[in-house]
Amino acid sequence: MSNIATQIFHIFFLLCFCSEIWPITTQKNRNPSLQQGPCNLPSFLITEIQNYQPIADEIMNAAISGAWKGRTFEGVTTFVDKYVNRLSGTPELEESIDYMMEKMIAAGLDNVRGEDVQVPRWIRGEEKATLVEPVVKTISILGVGPSVGTPIGGISSEVIVVRSFDELDEKKDEILGKIVVYNQGWLGSYVETSQYRGNGPTRASAYGAVAALIESATPYSLYTVHTGGIYYGSTYPRIPAACITREDAEFLFRVYSRESMVLNLTMMDEELSRVTSRNAIGEITGSLNPEEIVVVSGHIDAWDQGQGAMDDAGGVFVSVEALALIKYLGLTPKRTMQAILVGFCMNDVRQK
Incomplete structure (x- = not known):
């Protein structure tokens, strides 16, 4: 889980804190596996991006060996143990959405809300x-x-x-x-x-x-x-x-x-009428370009025969904890960072 979180934080660093959005590969890239070829960016952009190295280090150190070490994994295990069956249209799914919205509020995220969506109700x-x-x-x-x-x-x-x-x-x-x-x-x-x-x-x-x-x-x-x-x-x-x-x-x-x-x-098996569920959203409002939104997302629902740990509780918690860590460190992105937890993905995606 630490590796996944690290990749997410890399993305957030580039998209949210830098003033421009550009693909970047530099000679000073610390991870050889991320190198894709020579960098063709203007030198002033390379310098600007490299100036954010201390912020990137602060985020990654906190996630890998600091206050956030193991937090995402522990959050996932607690969540999937508590909400095992999260099939769309079930009370368990709605309770799990409430749980994640409470976590986003507790983390101090802005404008935490649920947006209604119609989802299928299928009975095994x-x-x-x-x-x-x-x-x-x-x-x-x-x-x-x-x-x-x-x-x-x-x-x-x-x-x-x-x-x-x-x-x-x-x-x-x-x-x-x-x-x-x-x-x-x-x-x-x-x-x-x-x-x-x-x-x-x-x-x-x-x-x-x-x-x-x-x-x-x-x-x-x-x-x-x-x-x-x-x-x-x-x-x-x-x-x-x-x-x-x-x-x-x-x-x-x-x-x-x-x-x-x-x-x-x-x-x-039987498919019933659709019911109302929610997508859960929390964000950190950008300081310079708040109308530009960087989204990270996962879906909360899961099949009824397993815990849905990596499909997709892992994605849900990486999304929320990435924003929560940025908030904890007192960092303010230039763009709005938004975690969208999708309430419906697993069945009937392309039926109607």
Whole structure:
């Protein structure tokens, strides 16, 4: 957490305290990993920026070895232990927003406020999947938000397993009325792999699938099932969707390669009407150009199956503690510094 905080303070130093905003790399850069090439700035700008070195040192020393050492980490752990479930639309999320606004007020930040925003309310109900033919086996699942549910009693259907979107397209005439299982594996990055969770259900629905199960987006697994978001859009019917473990995805592929399968899927998930939540904002008013705003941000909400420590309580606390440290040191930025804690990110981001 200290390294993250240090990077944030570097950014604040350049944007808030300097009188101009310029990309900067100098021969005197103390961290060789930050050097990107020769500096082409006018010499007077290089001198001006270097004159802020004592302020930058004061900020970094306080964060790394001074009064703020360990504070951000301790804040995150206390927060995630206290507010475990922060899914949008829940009382727990609203309580966690209140908590962070109180922290910003206690830190002496200016104009602390909550701004209303409409957020989705998605309920995770009973979720279970059972392979019933050719053998009986329980398949561990986690619905992905905001998945629709199945009818009461579930869906029993033949299964088709594909390993890529290209294979899905090749087998489009075989998909109608079936449950599509994506066994895409790990594709080298989370961004590449998670597109199957995000877009896979809708692409399967386009060919008439009744549900989709997606291999969890992770390079390693100890029979661990993940969750995340999906993007239905409005073109094709919304179908139930859930993640499965890497182990079960491989198992289903092996069985599918030998014989046909039938699976029963029950998901009592439900999306309710949107409710009002808030984005929490606190700031330090700039002394010279207060109308120019430097924003640092994180989102408070998190999935219901974990603590959301780094997705994104870490971002929330780096944002708030960066401003709190500037305030504690008695430093006044030339531009307004604003921490925006977003109340809604995790599910239904691109649905409507």
